[in-house]
Amino acid sequence: MSRVLLVTPTLDASGAEKQLMLLARGLPRDEFEFEVLALTRGGPYEEKIRAAKIPVDILHKRWKLDPNTLMKLKQRIQSFAPDIVHSWMFTANSYCRLALPKQSRPKMLISERCVDTWKSGWQKWLDKKLMPRTDAMIANSESVAEHYRDFGFPAEKITVIPNGVEECDLDATLRAEVRSELGIPADGKVVGFIGRLAKQKRVEDLLWAVQLLKQLTEDVHMIFVGDGPLRPRLEQLAKVYECEHLTHFVGHQNDTQRYLSAMDVFWLGSEFEGMSNSLMEAMACGLPVVASDIPPNRELIESGVSGYLAPLGDAVAFAQFTQRIFAETNLATQLGSAAQSRMREQFTIPQMIERHIEVYRGLIATTG
Known part of the structure; x- marks a missing residue:
């Protein structure tokens, strides 16, 4: 042995x-x-x-x-x-x-x-x-x-x-439970991020994208799952952007599937990664994703097929791709299904x- x-x-x-x-x-x-x-x-x-x-x-x-x-x-x-x-x-x-x-x-x-x-x-x-x-x-x-x-x-x-990723599916019961806890309407549009609130993750770009998205979509909310040195600044920026009532900081959570189930679209704006576990977990659950166009994310996402890749730091692109997912019938299901199949076949x-x-x-x- x-x-x-x-x-x-x-x-x-x-x-x-x-x-x-x-x-x-x-x-x-x-x-x-x-x-x-x-x-x-x-x-x-x-x-x-x-x-x-x-x-x-x-x-x-x-x-x-x-x-x-x-x-x-x-x-x-x-x-x-x-x-x-x-x-x-x-x-x-x-x-x-x-x-x-x-x-x-x-x-x-x-x-x-x-x-x-x-x-x-x-x-x-x-x-x-x-x-x-x-x-x-x-x-x-x-x-x-x-x-x-x-x-x-x-x-x-x-x-x-x-990386290997566990199989999972979105849970309607958890979706309703988390939205109720956070005061998000059942029919609200929810984007989310899971990870460390740090410079590498470009989370300020994501908050700016929320500000832009709320001009395009009614009743949009953002969930930040995770903690880190930028959390106080993000909370302050949410007030400056007048979207603090739409932005939910829930801190570190061991059971991230609860929060994935509450989301409609997952965002990752990182400037560098190895291979993002949180992105893979979102894809494995069948969530449509929008991520920064960096080499590791290209290994996971075929843009327009299993998600969207947005230029690094381009909050406008994050908002526009997400608005497209919300607006086009069946697009979210198509992207999520392709993402889930890719994870289950290759990762x-x-x-x-x-x-x-x-x-x-x-x-x-x-x-x-």
């Missing part, structure tokens, strides 16, 4: 952590023995992993550069003796490669989940320095893979494995798990 150590910075309720949780719960236990290690803290997905009777440990990292955590990680790798260390995202990727033993080391597999334009000079330097200690990389989109090929990572070591959780297993087997076959 092969041993795999899955390492992540946290087990927060975020996209990469969800994919790790889904992978851990789906790996065949007659072929793999595995543990999950979080460097800094646990979170909602820790409970889900433990519920599946998978060992989880938290190292409680306190600082960016924490020698104590690095030492504990080295000890854990030595005691568990994995065949593969599979780390996720920059912090875990860095710590794990630094912690590898010099002799008889396990295979080192890193996962990159985003086009990381935010990385500083020293972070890029460290990535370059640690490349020789890396046996393989998993990228969750072709866009991420291209980003790291351009960065200098060997193309032959990169495998693209898209399932079993497909995601099987592709990881193939990478694991390939690495183990080259051991020694």
